[in-house]
Amino acid sequence: MTKNPEELYQERLKRVEDAIALRVPDRVPIVTFFSYFAARYAGITYEEYTYDAEKMLSAAIKVHEDFEPDMADIPGIYYLGPTLDALGFKQLRWPGRGVGPNKPYQFVEGEYMKAEEYDHFIEDPTDWIIRKYYPRICSEFEPFSQMAPFKFSFTYFNMGSLAPFGTPALQKAVDALKKAGEASMDALTYIMKFGQEMAKRGFPISLGGLTQAPYDTLGDYFRGTKGIMLDIYRRPEKLLRALDKLTPWMIELGVTSGKQSGNPFIFIPLHKGSDQFMNQDQFKTFYWPSLRKVMMGLIDAGMTPVVFVEADHTSRLEIMSDVPPGKVVYHLENTDIFKAKEILGDKVCLKGNVPMPILCLGTPDDVKAYCKKLIDVVGKNGGFIMDTSVSLEDAKIENARAMFDFTKDYGVYR
């Protein structure tokens, strides 16, 4: 008897929810980032996946129809081209703009917030973002630096503070903002359409929103990797105050996005606290406390943090076990997932981690052997979701196929 999409939807959702709650599902769920694999699989370029909404949509649908994961990978962070163009966005290079038509988007590392701007940032982060940060990361918004702070414009005595908007430069910037808004609205329409198409086929969406560890937000986007590391030594007090400022903000971001999408799975990618990046005391002082508060804030609001633990965090596992059981997912990249099962098995649902070298260079038998070990050891007694270590992007198609088929067959709990 074939199941209807609604039944499939509920069955898949329950499978994942059981794993997250550390119960034993009917079989090991499989959820992965297809990323640009979807484009390659459909025979379109990454650039088309970034710019052509109709092609993007049909490619994203096709990969889900053919591989049938337990949850769908929303293509929202790939279909960005028109919005980024409208902004003159400088913080990324993306397919066809700064990198080749079949290369993935890449972040442009930089010190986008100067060390002497900490006070401005802590005092009024929104004003700092509008007048200092936007002009640096979007060429179209350079004139924002000429605006007066909006906090001056609360009285009719001071309407002159709006005068900069009468200049050609700022008017052009406001036009760009309108265009970016239109492009973003268009993108959102397609992402919602994707959600509907997935529901029709019985796939829940894997993520409903995104937030970050406060240290990563500050280090990735504002101070830069080097800047924030120097701050640990040269201005630790200011760094800690900025992290305090960011913590409720990161909770609000995750909770708001989860409520708007009606989907409680909130993605938190970890970047700058891995084993080699800082020592254990620094991790305990600058990284973990605010990250834990963000996770707890999300959990208190009924959300499920899906933490993408990038690079290797094996030495942090003991510290990272301080979370309530059955409420959090850790997707592990190079962290020792077998050791993680020993330390976190009764606390955290583990996700991962078929290594990229096996998927890109190995054979389907190599993939199956690794998946078998994952299912036998990490999948024991539930609490495990099969995934790649990062994404399927450059995986051989036959290897991706092997990972899905093997998991659905061998991963059944009997």
Next chain:
Amino acid sequence: MATLIDELASAIAELEDEKVLELVTTRLDSGIAPLAIVDNLQQGMTEVGMRFESGDYFLSELVMCGEIMKDAMAVLEPHLAGADQQHRGSIVIGTVKGDVHDLGKNIVVMLLKGAGYNVIDLGIDVPAEKFIEALKESQAPLVGMSVLLTACQEGMKEIIEEIRAAGLKVAVIIGGNYVDEAVKNYVKADYFAHNASDAVKIADEIFTTARGSAHSA
């Protein structure tokens, strides 16, 4: 962790930035040869590299050390003009075409320089022609390639093929987050490094065996 006898070398190793600058200035004022001061800085830097290797230091310490070195060198540089700086050999390095990530590469560059090598850093998004040109010009026996993205693996393989096709007899070492033995074999590199101190160790190995034949530019 070793304790360094020289006060300046020890200050670098302990990341005491103000003390380092103070000592560099005092030593310059008292007439100590700038190159001798550079030697002490490098001793400290080598100790930092060793502490990283043994797991006592992390990237944050390396970055801080790099910044202290930069500040110290800014004071020293005007006094170094004309001085004949010795180095242990030349190494060409770059992030391969298509990839713009350079955090890891910059750390490797810093440690190699600290260990006394002449490093020719080609930056990011480097095509085969630029690697080949720099290798011919410098006669460096070793080239380091950095890659973060699996998407740039094919590109790296092609660059290595082109370097070999150009007849250059150089050792190729690759590094990057996901790089392992399988990737090394696939792209036909000679070595791979998991982290920055591995890279220095391999360089030391190559330059020790190649001593005598290695060209010092």
